[in-house]
C-alpha cells in the first residue's frame with residue numbers, strides 16, 4: 001500500500017483535556033477516506049494536526065513520506081464552515097483564484113490560464129453565474145460550493161475537507177461525490193470529515209473512526225460494522241439496526257441455496 005498520511009502516537013490536549021490520544025494510523029494513497037466520529041471526538045483537531053496548524057504533544061505525522069512543511073503546496077484544505085471569515089472582501093472569482101496564487105513568483109499576476117481554470121472549477125459546482133458576487137452574499141450551500149471549486153482549482157495531491165457537505169442540497173451533493181471520485185480515479189487522495197452514515201458505504205473506500213482514541217482504521221468493507229460504530233458513537237443509531245437487518249438479509253439467499261441443495 002502506498003501511504004498518503006502516516007501518524008505515530010499523536011496526542012493533543014486543549015487546556016489539560018486530551019482531545020486526541022495516542023493516535024496511530026497509515027492512510028492509503030488514491031482513495032476516498034472518511035473520518036467519522038461524534039461532535040467533539042477530535043476530527044477537526046486531527047485535520048489541523050495533519051496540516052501542522054496545532055502543536056501535538058507527542059508523536060509525529062508525515063504526508064507523502066515528508067514533514068508537512070515540505071508538502072503544503074500539494075494539499076488543498078477546506079476548513080469547517082464555522083471557522084471561515086465571510087466578511088473577507090472578495091468576490092466568488094477572487095476566492096477561487098486564490099488557489100492559483102504562487103507566493104514564490106515575484107510580481108505575481110493571475111494568467112488567463114489561471115482565470116480559465118478558476119471558471120471551469122466554478123462551472124463544475126454550478127456556480128459560474130455567481131462569479132462576480134461578493135462571497136458574503138451567497139447562501140450557506142453556495143458558499144460551500146465555492147470553497148469546493150477553490151479546492152479543485154488548486155490541483156492538489158491531497159484534499160482535506162472538513163464537513164464539505166454541510167448545507168449542500170442532495171443534487172449538488174451527488175455532483176460533488178462525482179467530482180471527488182474523479183479526483184480519486186486520477187490517483188489523488190481525498191480525506192473528508194463526514195456525518196451522514198447512510199452514504200458512507202456507497203462513497204468511501206477507507207475509514208478512520210475516531211472517539212478521542214482511534215477506534216478503527218481500515219477499508220470500509222472491513223470496519224463499517226455495528227460493533228465499531230457503537231464504539232465510535234455509543235448509544236443506539238438507526239443505522240445499527242439497518243446493518244443488522246442487512247446481515248440477516250444477506251444470509252437469506254444462503255438459506256435458499258441450502259434449501260435448493262436439499263431438494264436435489
Ligand SMILES: Nc1ncnc2c1ncn2[C@@H]1O[C@H](COP(=O)(O)OP(=O)(O)OP(=O)(O)O)[C@@H](O)[C@H]1O
Pocket residue numbers: 014015019037038039040041042043044045046080
Ligand atoms: N481552541 C480550542 N480550545 C479548547 N478546546 C477546544 C478548542 N478547539 C476544540 N476544542 C475541544 O476539543 C474537542 C474536539 O474538538 P474538535 O473540533 O476536534 O471536534 P470535532 O470532532 O471536529 O467535532 P464536530 O463534529 O462538532 O466538528 C472538543 O471537546 C472541543 O470542545
Ligand SMILES: [Mg+2]
Pocket residue numbers: 043044045080162
Ligand atoms: Mg469538527
